[in-house]
Amino acid sequence: MFESLCCFARRPARGLFLATLVVSAIANVSDSHAQSASAGSDWNKVVEAAKKEGRVNFYTVAVTDVMNRLVAGFRKAYPEISVEPFRGVNNQVMPRLEQERASGYADGADVFMGTELFWFEQRGRDGELARLAGPSLQGFPSQYLRGGSIAMVGFEPYVIAYNKNLVGTPPKGYADFLRPDLKGKIGVAPAMSSATASFYEWLEKNQGPEYLQKLKDQNPKIYAGSATQLNQALGSGEIAIANFSIPALTRLLMAQGAPVDYVVPTPSLGNAMSIASFSKSKRSNAGAVFVDYVMSAEGQVIWHGGGASASPRGVKGSLAADQIGIPDSGAYTDAVVKKYLERWGQIFNK
Numbered sequence: 001m002f003e004s005l006c007c008f009a010r011r012p013a014r015g016l017f018l019a020t021l022v023v024s025a026i027a028n029v030s031d032s033h034a035q036s037a038s039a040g041s042d043w044n045k046v047v048e049a050a051k052k053e054g055r056v057n058f059y060t061v062a063v064t065d066v067m068n069r070l071v072a073g074f075r076k077a078y079p080e081i082s083v084e085p086f087r088g089v090n091n092q093v094m095p096r097l098e099q100e101r102a103s104g105y106a107d108g109a110d111v112f113m114g115t116e117l118f119w120f121e122q123r124g125r126d127g128e129l130a131r132l133a134g135p136s137l138q139g140f141p142s143q144y145l146r147g148g149s150i151a152m153v154g155f156e157p158y159v160i161a162y163n164k165n166l167v168g169t170p171p172k173g174y175a176d177f178l179r180p181d182l183k184g185k186i187g188v189a190p191a192m193s194s195a196t197a198s199f200y201e202w203l204e205k206n207q208g209p210e211y212l213q214k215l216k217d218q219n220p221k222i223y224a225g226s227a228t229q230l231n232q233a234l235g236s237g238e239i240a241i242a243n244f245s246i247p248a249l250t251r252l253l254m255a256q257g258a259p260v261d262y263v264v265p266t267p268s269l270g271n272a273m274s275i276a277s278f279s280k281s282k283r284s285n286a287g288a289v290f291v292d293y294v295m296s297a298e299g300q301v302i303w304h305g306g307g308a309s310a311s312p313r314g315v316k317g318s319l320a321a322d323q324i325g326i327p328d329s330g331a332y333t334d335a336v337v338k339k340y341l342e343r344w345g346q347i348f349n350k
Helices: 023-028 033-037 041-053 064-077 090-102 115-127 174-178 196-208 212-216 228-237 247-256 286-297 297-304 332-346
Strands: 055-060 082-087 111-114 151-158 159-163 186-188 243-244 260-263 270-277
Touching: 023 082, 041 055, 055 064, 055 090, 055 243, 055 286, 064 247, 064 297, 082 090, 082 297, 090 111, 111 115, 111 286, 115 151, 115 270, 115 286, 151 228, 151 247, 151 286, 159 228, 159 247, 174 196, 174 212, 174 243, 186 228, 196 228, 196 332, 212 332, 228 243, 228 247, 243 247, 247 260, 270 286, 286 297
Parallel strands: 055 082, 055 111, 186 243
Antiparallel strands: 111 270, 151 270, 159 243, 159 260
């Protein structure tokens, strides 16, 4: 058995309470980002330089809806700066970033927002990330800042999603995936990153060392596109239940009228979305302004105010950040992740 090397954050035992959608929350932010940006002559110079640069390249693994809302909000706050977003899953975005690193960030990403905190920390130690310097640092909880250049800006619980027409008894936890009535109807995300590796190791920790083999014996379908493809398969009825999703994805299907729902299992795990700009990018000022916007109260409400995720600022309508267990990023080095992915593949791909 793979030796457990992760240390999961200890959270209070209270459950997650999903808040109702707060459409008006943005209007209730007391100080807009534009107002806060006017404070400080040094920051004004950064903003003016960003406007002259005129563009920011934003890479992310966030779901498309979250990306679009943040981009739209930033464009409204800074109409002089266009945004070129690139969105993909980890095994699409990370290789592209590594290629750009090898070329000296010739003309690629200015900002990256993703779940690979250990990667961010490595780049920070290498001096490749710009220092956080915007007005949104004021009031931002220090426990969610790393190395002076990384901000943890969002937290998403992993949930169990299911098709209500195909699952008679709604699931309560991951043990339900071993039910006889669900055999051949299960969709799973592959272990392909530190986020999914930590998820599966956490499952073994909580469900027992034989859990993965028992899950494999249920003849699950593996979806390489992870949570996005899993939810699409749920909505179409291709599978009845998925072991890996986040509320934002499943809620999109629910809003479209798909017969799907989700539960937050107890105990639960989640991911932390971090953001940073690159010190060697061609548009470092625009990158700094974009990062500051995502950290701001306005950006946080746009993202988290609907109750599908947690804000480090605790903005109105968001989940509570301290209720979502987050793996220790330092435990998931490249070597550890590689070893676990190989082990997962030996179970599920044989």
